[in-house]
Amino acid sequence: MSVSVIDRLTERLSRNLARGTSRRSTIAWLGGLVTGAAVIPVLPVSRAVAAPHGEGGKRLPLPSGNAQDPGDQASCDYWRYCAIDGFLCTCCGGTVNACPPGTEMSPITWIGTCTNPADGRAYVISYNDCCGVSSCGQCLCNRNEGDRPQVRPQSNNDYNWCLGTQSSVYNCSLAVIVGVATER
CATH class of the missing domain: 2.60.30.10 (Methylamine/Aralkylamine dehydrogenase light chain)
Incomplete structure (x- = not known):
């Protein structure tokens, strides 16, 4: 693979991610991750x-x-x-x-x-x-x-x-x- 192919693939993935993701959805996803991490200590162990x-x-x-x-x-x-x-x-x-x-x-x-x-x-x-x-x-x-x-x-x-x-x-x-x- 040449560098130009990797650059085009990276650009296409970045643009698709930017089109499909808003700041609010990113913050909501991070909030869910933090909440899920807070629940781990109460799991039965x-x-x-x-x-x-x-x-x-x-x-x-x-x-x-x-x-x-x-x-x-x-x-x-x-x-x-x-x-x-x-x-x-x-x-x-x-x-x-x-x-x-x-x-x-x-x-x-x-x-x-x-x-x-x-x-x-x-x-x-x-x-x-x-x-x-x-x-x-x-x-x-x-x-x-x-x-x-x-x-x-x-x-x-x-x-x-x-x-x-x-x-x-x-x-x-x-x-x-x-x-x-x-x-x-």
């Missing part, structure tokens, strides 16, 4: 869960890797979770001690005393809520061992403990070891 999964969608155990801290940290039966009420941060992108990215740990907590099966000792556990992002909806646990009536709020897990943070929106709960419980 399979979002992966933060907790590791094996074949068949079953959650794999999440051990601590420490013989002195036995159990599955993504299971309600984990020894530290004896007084927890909420979604486990280990299933939401965090760990047993750290909030998921984008959330903030509440400075206000409730406490519990749980027995570690590895050494038979009781430990004081601080249950902190992670706040700022809506609930993750994974691994809901409601264990009320040692729960006290609401007249003792520091030992009750039924409150929203996200007070004192930038946002009072609850995401998940941590179980941080504070120390060894003393004998009575």
